[in-house]
Amino acid sequence: MTQTAIPFLFMRGGTSRGPYFNRADLPGDQDKLAEVLTALIGSGQPLNIDGIGGGAPTTNKVAMLSKSGGKWADIDYFFAQLGVGERQVDFKPTCGNILAGVGPAAIEMGLVTPLAGKTRINIRAVNTGARVIAAIRTPGGILTYDGDTRIDGVPGTAAPVELAFMDVTGSATGAFLPTGNLTDMIDAVNVSCMDVAMPMVIARAGAFGLTGYESCAELEANREFFARMEAIRIKAGLLMGMGDVSASVTPKFGLLAPAREGGSAAARYFMPWKCHPTMAVTGSQCLAACLLTPGSVADGLMPLPEGSPVKVRLEHPSGCIDVTVEFKMDNGFELVSAGLLRTARKLAAGEVFIPSHIWSGR
DSSP states (O other): OOEEEEEEEEEEETTEEEEEEEGGGSOSSHHHHHHHHHHHHTTTSTTOTTSSOOSSGGGSEEEEEEEOOSSSOSEEEEEEEEOSSSOOEEOSOOOHHHHTTHHHHHHHTTSSOOOSEEEEEEEEETTTOOEEEEEEEEGGGOOOOOOSBOOTTSSSOBOEEEEEEESOBTTTTSSSSTTSSSOEEETTEEEEEEEESEEEEEEEGGGGTOOSOOOHHHHHHOHHHHHHHHHHHHHHHHHTTOOOOTTSSOSEEEEEEOOSSSSSEEEEEEOSSSBOSSOOHHHHHHHHHHHTSTTSTTTTSSOOOSSSOEEEEEEETTEEEEEEEEEEOBTBOEEEEEEEEEEEEEEEEEEEEEETTTOOOO
16 A cells, blocks of 8 residues: 555534544644644645645644543643745644544544534644533434534534633733733734733734724735734744744734624734634734733733623724633733633544655554
């Protein structure tokens, strides 16, 4: 045999999609794993023509699942972000949209036995250590993808996947404010560097001469803006204690502007070298925390709530996403948990093939 077959599920999770694997079916060594994932996705070519990648960051994501050995979690979820035109694999971040498919995939793989009505699955995000509880619809103990829940950025409706995120503050850098400041001035732009579910550098759109309502295509055509943003992101990465981030997808970058569709604020999220067509689940939590933190760059964009929890609605290029934030204000803003509603659907199942000279199998 000149090719190695690897069992997989192909799923949409939230507004992203990609292959989901049983971790036991992949190499244990991380360097060899990166080679295998690069080959099966087809990274290094703009269309990923020699793999199953989708030619965009939101469709070049991989989920790897295993039964957890810990006391709390049922499932360990290991994530990889693959490059499109670059042969690049980043194991640092996690992905909340892909996480929406983890519960259904765990049931499909036989890693979790569904209960009648609703199955709650405790998930540990291996990359960041965050704990997430996913509630999956399983009427009569049978996994269903049919439902009437709609999320912006995905056509039609599907069964809801309820996600509750915990332990997400400082998951990458060890601190809510990695630089120790509510705001930092970098290259004459005022930014807030925050680490909630995803380390981010956040600025007002107006600081770049933007409205904050531009489409992804308009933003990506603005190469001057991207060059300024990337220079700030790299400098912020050093200030955040993340080292040289020029080849890493973290920290991500976000822009905020006043809401114009009845939400809490308008937001644009960068991955970081492309504009997200909707909104990252992890990024939405960090942006919501920024909006709720007095003294951040988002101060004044939305009225501060009198109590917790509060729903923060972010307007993104394809619609809106709601984040239900439970927080404390005893010593400044402190996030307790963040809840989001997503959907997922199985698209295909079978085997994906890679050349045997890359990996000959288990």
